Amino acid sequence: xxxxxxxxxGAATGLLGDLLLGDPxxxxxxxxxxxxxxxxERALYRxxxxxxxxxxxxxxxxxxxxxxxxxxxxRRSPAASVALTAAATWSVVGGTSLARxxxxxxxxxxxxxxxxxxxxxxxxxxxxxxxxxxxxxxxxVVESVAENTSDAVVGALVWGALGGVPGLLGFRAVNTLDxxxxxxxxxxRRFGWASARLDDLAGWPGARLTAVLAALSGPDPRGAVRAxxxxxxxxxxxxAGPVExxxxxxxxxxxxxxxxxxxxxxxxxxxxxxxxAVAPHDIGRAVRLSRRVSxxxxxxxxxARLLRKGRKA
Numbered sequence: 001x002x003x004x005x006x007x008x009x010g011a012a013t014g015l016l017g018d019l020l021l022g023d024p025x026x027x028x029x030x031x032x033x034x035x036x037x038x039x040x041e042r043a044l045y046r047x048x049x050x051x052x053x054x055x056x057x058x059x060x061x062x063x064x065x066x067x068x069x070x071x072x073x074x075r076r077s078p079a080a081s082v083a084l085t086a087a088a089t090w091s092v093v094g095g096t097s098l099a100r101x102x103x104x105x106x107x108x109x110x111x112x113x114x115x116x117x118x119x120x121x122x123x124x125x126x127x128x129x130x131x132x133x134x135x136x137x138x139x140x141v142v143e144s145v146a147e148n149t150s151d152a153v154v155g156a157l158v159w160g161a162l163g164g165v166p167g168l169l170g171f172r173a174v175n176t177l178d179x180x181x182x183x184x185x186x187x188x189r190r191f192g193w194a195s196a197r198l199d200d201l202a203g204w205p206g207a208r209l210t211a212v213l214a215a216l217s218g219p220d221p222r223g224a225v226r227a228x229x230x231x232x233x234x235x236x237x238x239x240a241g242p243v244e245x246x247x248x249x250x251x252x253x254x255x256x257x258x259x260x261x262x263x264x265x266x267x268x269x270x271x272x273x274x275x276x277a278v279a280p281h282d283i284g285r286a287v288r289l290s291r292r293v294s295x296x297x298x299x300x301x302x303x304a305r306l307l308r309k310g311r312k313a
């Protein structure tokens with residue numbers, strides 16, 4: 001079986017596994033990687049960019065090497081290659097867990113239980129929940145669903161199509177490192193610089209594909225394109241900007257504005273000024289859009305790989 005078919009069958013099986021099973025409750029491979037990366041950090045940490053770059057190279061490079069060794073070990077067996085790709089895809093995507101957490105918060109908000117929604121929000125994003133009212137929590141959830149559609153699903157599929165199992169594991173490693181050390185705290189401002197910049201580079205193609213698919217499959221394609229063109233570049237993140245702006249325009253809501261992380265207040269530009277304020281029922285709409293984008297991304301990535309192989313032949 002050719003490599004492009006291995007990816008198509010394996011990625012589809014892995015994405016279906018995520019849909020049916022979600023993340024494993026125990027022994028999650030990404031959690032294991034996080035523990036290993038934390039151990040490497042303890043050994044290497046200095047308040048220096050060079051040490052941070054070494055940490056990134058060791059951790060991300062190790063994940064890619066592990067994927068390459070595993071793929072090489074099963075390369076003579078098409079069935080084992082498909083199974084490995086499926087397992088890798090299932091372990092690195094997180095669309096179902098994202099949807100479940102968002103839906104749980106949405107149900108709490110619709111029932112009027114703001115305290116329950118606040119208690120659950122840290123499972124989804126790093127905002128300070130006590131600083132948010134019901135509409136603010138709903139906005140945070142929709143923004144997280146949009147950004148994580150790219151980070152937790154589409155970006156992984158893009159790199160899986162480009163690099164197979166090593167691409168899948170490498171992308172998730174880079175994304176996890178960014179979440180661990182890529183933020184601008186006093187400890188990680190220098191040490192996490194390399195992880196943050198590498199995550200920007202790795203996330204670039206997936207973010208643009210996510211934005212395109214959100215525009216194509218959302219309720220308001222013109223609004224999505226308009227918001228993307230007008231507002232994406234104003235967002236501080238080069239990848240979250242296009243995704244959140246496209247989701248905002250597609251859903252007809254306003255995203256961005258004032259938010260708080262760890263006691264630090266940020267004033268971000270508003271995305272899609274013409275939209276209305278986010279309401280709790282928009283969480284379900286965002287989740288449904290995220291699912292459509294995820295499955296369309298699988299089709300695009302698998303189709304692109306098949307087409308590329310056909311042209312070479």
